[in-house]
Amino acid sequence: MQTMTLDGIIERIKSANGVSDFKITECVEHSYQLFFVHGKLETVRCCESEETQISVYVDHDGKRGNASFSLSGNMSEEALDKKLKQAIDNALMIFDEPYSLPSDETSDVCIESNLSSLEPKEAAARAAKAVLEANVYDDCDINALEVFVTKHILHIVNSRGVDKRQTKHSLSLEAIPTCNGESESVELFETYTLAELDEEWIKKEISARIEDVRARLVAKKPTQKIDCPVILNAYELKELFETLVADCNFATHYSNTNLFNVGDAMQSAPKGDRLNISMKPLVKGSPASSNFDGDGCGLVGRQIVKDGKVAAGFGSFRFAQYLGEIPTGVLPCIDVGAGETEIKDMLAKPHLELVYLSGLQVDLLSDYIGGEIRLAYYFDGERRVPVTGVAMSGKLSEALNTLTLSKERAVLGDYSGPAKISLEGMNIF
Amino acid sequence: MHQDLSTFLAERREDCRELVKELKKSFSYVSVLGVDAECTNIRVTSRTSSVSDGATADCGFAVRLYDGGAFYEYSLDDVKGDKKELAARITAALQVDASIKDTVDTRPLADEPLEKTFVRESDFDKYSDAQLLDFCKVTKQALCAKSDNIANAVVQLRKQRIRKLFVSSNRVLEQAYTWVNGVMLIGYREGDKLITAREGACSHLLGYVMATLPSKIDKLVDKAAHLVHAKPIVPGEYDVITDPSVTGLLAHEAFGHGVEMDMFVKDRALAKHCMGQQVASEICNMHDGAAATLSVASYFFDDDGVLASDTHIIRDGILVNGISDLESASELGTAPTGNGRRESHKRKAYTRMTNTFFERGKDKLEDMIASIKHGYMIFETNNGMEDPKSWQVQCVAEYGREIVDGKLTDNYVAPVVMSGYVPDVLKSISMISSDFEVEGAGMCGKGHKEWVCVSDGGPALKLKVRLG
Structure with missing residues (x-):
């Protein structure tokens, strides 16, 4: 808990010599957490935290320097003055190109969520019940479950008239569905961060994962080489598109580490669906949604990939200025345009549908996509069987040319877009 | 000072x-x-x-x-x-x-x-x-x-x-x-x-x-x-030599997570049932501990107030010990090993690795390279993922260099994903170098969160494994 008021902090900063601009970021977190082992309560946690970060900007020698530090709750005015002086000295050693801060924007918003009207302990208990009751099999169990119900308050104030506050709620779940066979036991690892409590969705989702873990128990390593399109689900798509959009960030361009420029084709010779990707501030159901970024810059959505070609960049107020672009703010939500193929049609053709990977490796610079497959469903045109013990790899650039996007959509974390995407040319071994 | x-x-x-x-x-x-x-x-x-x-x-x-x-x-x-x-x-x-x-x-x-x-x-x-x-x-x-x-x-x-x-x-x-x-x-x-x-x-x-x-x-x-001239690797099973960084990643992912005893409590680790059994080749010895070496995860007491220790996890190929925090030790009725760590004061303490490594062996690196007709030496940890329940492992190295007729060439491949079944991988270890290095630049998550600083390393290992 801060002992100094915001006004008091601002006063100390203003009285420090040499500060051209400043930004104060306050993060407040109230969290209630439950941890279960085999359905029994193991740990109850509460977290009450307030953190303040101060950034000072110093104009000198035609350049701008900045430095930041945390203000701990116990800090005295004298200690703050000392930290400020050190930050100013550090900023004087930094010779970055000049830039301005966002200005004259104020807002106080609460991102809508049914969690705001629930007692955290009730929301946590209901979420836990939904997960634990999803299992109806004697040979299955939720071996471990963690539930986090959190209220986040972010408040940003700067010297140019920005004063923005945002309140968000989130529900995070980590569940380990497990299936116990006669000689073997297998599990899946599932993690979700949700913007709402939707017990029916949770039950349905966990039930589906329990069916998957039952499949994992009987999954076998294929006896013959598999050669067919690979279908990615939302977990993998999140990884894939996070990598792709990072290349369009103004900061990446300013550091000269981008692969694509505006007008370049991400899909060089598309034989399938073309990609359309937008960055957005708010997506319903996405816990990443936000009204402003870490600079307090209001967010403006932008389409960054159109028909497979890079259409625009996006990014912070500072790096937009450096590049002579219109700032969008650091947009948090990735929105990928859906296709026209229904999932049932996608699944009707031979395919390998990934359910659980060690972790999808996507490397734009090495032109690589791949990973170890822990559970997938292989459909050879007649039979759908669970498989395990194989890996896949391929050239990312070639895979992007072969996409089939599902008509149905999904939201997962910062990703919203086709629920499934099929790609071809992967080496499964 | x-x-x-x-x-x-x-x-x-x-x-x-x-x-x-x-x-x-x-x-x-x-x-x-x-x-x-x-x-x-x-x-x-x-x-x-x-x-x-x-x-x-x-x-x-x-x-x-x-x-x-x-x-x-x-x-x-x-x-x-x-x-x-x-x-x-x-x-x-x-x-x-x-x-x-x-x-x-x-x-x-x-x-x-x-x-x-x-x-x-x-x-x-x-x-x-x-x-x-x-x-x-x-x-x-x-x-x-x-x-x-x-x-x-x-x-x-x-x-x-x-x-x-x-x-x-x-x-x-x-x-x-x-x-x-x-x-x-x-x-x-x-x-x-x-x-x-x-x-x-x-x-x-x-x-x-x-x-x-x-x-x-x-x-x-x-x-x-x-x-910049690296080529993709042709997927397949190869004779491989890991540099100390990748050796450490293997230790961390293959058996480090698998012996975190809060995973025993949750029945999430196969290792629980394999104590006293051979899980690696008999030339393998593996440790974890904040007091096992001086690196980024070296402290004097853990976040449970338990003094740091050096836990010998695999002795001569036999799985002999796990690591634990105070709560999991309480649930299992065992002694805590000083491995209770929090991401921050705001987060729960879990059983976490600290400095995890294989012990040095007796082989010379040049002899290890010379013993390979065709294979790869792989370098530098990128990331990895464990599966303590089913003992699958995936380790991603930044790059590899082809070994041809016992010589390390300048044929670079990148990236390199190493995967396999943990006992198969560890039992395939046939040579261990006499040098030793622990790198303390890594962060480790529990699942996909709870990030703490860890180190890992060891000597170079020669093994047979799938690369892709």
Whole structure:
């Protein structure tokens, strides 16, 4: 808990010599957490935290320097003055190109969520019940479950008239569905961060994962080489598109580490669906949604990939200025345009549908996509069987040319877009 | 030169004692962990510079309560003020919904008497941030001067000053130590190809890191010049030699996570049923422990107030021990090993690895390379993923170099994903080099969260494994 008021902090900063601009970021977190082992309560946690970060900007020698530090709750005015002086000295050693801060924007918003009207302990208990009751099999169990119900308050104030506050709620779940066979036991690892409590969705989702873990128990390593399109689900798509959009960030361009420029084709010779990707501030159901970024810059959505070609960049107020672009703010939500193929049609053709990977490796610079497959469903045109013990790899650039996007959509974390995407040319071994 | 303990924590020591005393009226076990961790990132790139707090900066308290059944924890920024009021606030906040009735079976938490202060040598006070920033600038300039192909260069020092206080009814422990990670990273362009390459150095001493990083500039640029021509590997099973970094990743992912004993409690680790069994070739020995070596995860006591140790996990190929935090030890009826760690005072303590490594062997690296007709030596950890339940493992190395007829060639492949069934991989280890290196630049998550600093390493290993 801060002992100094915001006004008091601002006063100390203003009285420090040499500060051209400043930004104060306050993060407040109230969290209630439950941890279960085999359905029994193991740990109850509460977290009450307030953190303040101060950034000072110093104009000198035609350049701008900045430095930041945390203000701990116990800090005295004298200690703050000392930290400020050190930050100013550090900023004087930094010779970055000049830039301005966002200005004259104020807002106080609460991102809508049914969690705001629930007692955290009730929301946590209901979420836990939904997960634990999803299992109806004697040979299955939720071996471990963690539930986090959190209220986040972010408040940003700067010297140019920005004063923005945002309140968000989130529900995070980590569940380990497990299936116990006669000689073997297998599990899946599932993690979700949700913007709402939707017990029916949770039950349905966990039930589906329990069916998957039952499949994992009987999954076998294929006896013959598999050669067919690979279908990615939302977990993998999140990884894939996070990598792709990072290349369009103004900061990446300013550091000269981008692969694509505006007008370049991400899909060089598309034989399938073309990609359309937008960055957005708010997506319903996405816990990443936000009204402003870490600079307090209001967010403006932008389409960054159109028909497979890079259409625009996006990014912070500072790096937009450096590049002579219109700032969008650091947009948090990735929105990928859906296709026209229904999932049932996608699944009707031979395919390998990934359910659980060690972790999808996507490397734009090495032109690589791949990973170890822990559970997938292989459909050879007649039979759908669970498989395990194989890996896949391929050239990312070639895979992007072969996409089939599902008509149905999904939201997962910062990703919203086709629920499934099929790609071809992967080496499964 | 020694460093100071935390003034803030020293000022709160009595508050912690009083809070423990107050809460003891309602709970059989009470402890308070105080954290005052500074982390400063000093970063210079080709076009920007910054000095800011790093992700591991942390200041606050975690209160643990136990009275049979479940454990209770409350994280807060400060413990100053009326203790009766604070204790009532904590107790009220930790109420559980009436619908939840069953709790796990636990045993009382040990609270052996001990009062001790631990301080490690540090040279942090010899260098101002301005000096460190200057070092980064000079090193960046030296790096950029090496090649016109360097599109971006980054030199970063991340210095951490960790200070912790642990107070329970019978224990008062304090510790202070430092660690610094230095890294040089370049974006290297040739034609339309762009790659990244890195070199690093880490130590408890800034002076060591500042002396070591510049000596690796030529190696870094040479590596980048090769990597820009790296080809994809042809997937398949190969004879492979791992460098110490990848050896460490294998130790960490293959058996480190699998012997975290909170995974035993949850029946999430096959290792629980394999104690005393052979799980690796008989020339393999593996350790974990904050006291096992000096690296980024070396501390004197863990976040449960348990003293650090060196756990011998695999002895001559046999799985002999796991690692545990206080809670999982309470649930299993075993002794904690000093592996209870939190991402911050705001997060739960779990059983976590610290410094994890294979012991050195007797072979010479050149003999190991000479023994391979066709294979790869693979270098530098990128990331990995464990599967303690089914013993699958995936380790991603930054690059590999082809070995042909017993010679290490300049045929680079990247990236390299190594995967397989853990016992098959570990039992295939046929040679272990006599050199040894532990790298302390990594972060490890539990699942996809709870990030803590870890080190891992060891010697070079020769094994047979699937690469893709």
